[in-house]
Amino acid sequence: MDLTKLNPMQQQAAETLQGPVLILAGAGSGKTRTLTYRIANLIDHGVKPWHILALTFTNKAAREMRGRVEKLVGADAQDMWLGTFHSICVRILRRDIEKLGYQRSFTIYDDDDQLRVIKDGLKTLGMDENRSQPKELRSRISGAKNKMLTPDEWFQESARDFQAQQFHDLYTYYEERLRAANALDFDDLLLRALQLFVDHPPVLDYYRQRFQYVLVDEYQDTNMAQYTFVRLLTQESRNLCVVGDDDQSIYGWRGADIRNILDFEKDFPDARVIKLEQNYRSTANILDAANQVIAHNTGRKEKALWTEAGEGEKIHLYAAGDEREEAAWICERVKKLQQTRVPYAQMAILYRNHTLSRVIEEMLVRSGIPYRVFGGTRFYDRKEIRDALAYLRVIVNPADDVSLVRIINTPKRSIGDSTVAVLQEFAKKEDLPLFSVLSDPPDTLSSRPKKCIGEFALLMMKLTALKDTLSLSELVETMLNETGLKAQFSIEGSEEAQTRLDNLNELAGAAKEFENQSDDKSLEAFLENVSLVTDLDNQEEAPQYVTLMTLHSAKGLEYDAVFMTGMEEGIFPSMRSTMDEEKMEEERRLCYVGMTRARKILFLSYARRRAIYNQITHNSPSPFLREIPERLLIDEWNNASRQSFAPEPAKPAMVSRKDRPRNLSFGTPGMAAGARGALNIPGVQKGFVASAARSVASSSAMGSLFKAGDRVLHRKFGEGTVQAVRGAGADARIQIAFTAYGTKEFSLAIAPIVKIEE
């Protein structure tokens, strides 16, 4: 294996093949590259590909790694097990789960299914639905599972008071329901695989023999179950190589335990520890800033990331008056960059939560900038799609009561809540799944509901029978037609109904696509794929789009230019983190992750005033901004005021540029003077500064989106040419000559117009 393309540390990592290895890989240090070379090197040293197991957190990471290994070693890589923890566990379970009393056709319950079970449970157990928040309970159940505690074990460790008893009962109910439905939730995928290992030593032995070499990517994000899984597998071979960066641990809320990586050397005293500290991604300024921010965390592994790259551009900081201005500024910068040096595909706009994307999207549309949003409401989360999938799930696994209840009256077939309740009662008494009572409903029901149930039962039997004769795509197509799912939307002519119909057709298309692409063309495999693969994994290569996504989903990616938006206290860090030092540290790591995505240019922005849900909030700038040394920043607030110092604000005590402190004034009235790099502005009200900033900034940002001569499309009046743009900020007016309607004037802020060409 030619390892000369690696730096000395990377080489060491790729050459240390035996025994426990911890690779501490800082952001942008060529982690994936090192890992793929190490795998190739293993194969080069005679290790058979099927003796290698590589675990990642996302399918995307898995696919990328597989591709890169294939490039190095050829088709041999096919035989290597490489995938997410979850998908590998499913693979293991599909083989042997019958040993645990489940059927192979088990269903995977996602969070929505979980909530349904929990709500049912609250009702059944007579608990107050309003007092206990189902979502909160779900995360508590998940928390218990991540610690590998059964309901009883959990109770033993709890306060054992009334509240604990209630939770214990609900958790028990939940487990029973899933078991009866032959269903596993995401956490179960790991737990049941573990149980299989523990309860059935021959199975464990088999996999220990099989996986002589185990590699784990993003080790800082493993939870206790994953940790145990890996330890169990490697106990004999001791050939475990983990890669990670404690500074990039951002999934604590999901049960990830940062101690797994911090304590690796305790777990394996003979471990080789290799640090990759040279960063190949970012300019010195960006790296410097990120390092300074993360240095505020305690209990880190010592690391000193460095780069040979030049200083590069300073980091741009922008204080917008409100979220619309922030969006406008971003669009303006995106445009300018695209025209001069950065293609759209090399730009990303990141935010803490999806709700922030909306305003930005609107502005992008109006500016005629092509973009793609990742995450958010996923295709498979749409109601009509979930309905369709529920049919398929029942066909595969008739015991899946949650899905059955979902579809029994969708589309409407006169089987109402009360009828379903009777059926459920009856099924429970007989200790049968709901499905098997359908063909023989209890006599307590009157004839009309009975008839409806009979028709539904017939439909489901018919579909189930077709499963073995039709191909996957034919089955999906038939199901969509026979169940009336399509019909309910095609009758109605509304726009919404049309979209839903389109979505259903897209699902049929997805099935067809799956049929063409996948080896295993079964319905089971299709459903599994739907459960485990997210939209994020289907990110297409190359097309010229600006990427919008959350900071979390940006991990592992890189872009020439990165915009981090909503840098405000209460947004980022999120409101729920500000009071808790540990959570703040995780937020800070998230900030670090975001900053280190940028190769050349980093933009940070915040809005002083932001409309969040139905009310306006005034947020202070994010404390993380203060942690960036001032010498690395360009304050675009200043620049904006310099360029367009319009005869703007009338009020007497305008704060001119020279009156502003040289330091960036992040100070808020309540903040202690003398805090790092920050000063208060004596005697000047925060609100006033904000409004001054807003009016000045908007003239430069908003106005420049449209200029005379641009061709635009108005929602009502069609195409037209911009004649003039007058005024600034919220008052700006735009004059457009329409092809069909003559010349009209609008408020720039609210006109439904889109630019179509310059």
Place this chain on the structure above:
DNA sequence: GAATAAATTGTTTTT
């Protein structure tokens, strides 16, 4: 049991 109107309520991040 369905359709419509009213009210509530929630907002982190995702395999």
Place this chain on the structure above:
DNA sequence: CAATTTATTC
């Protein structure tokens, strides 16, 4: 603000 849940009427 939107999306889901609940009340009201037919």
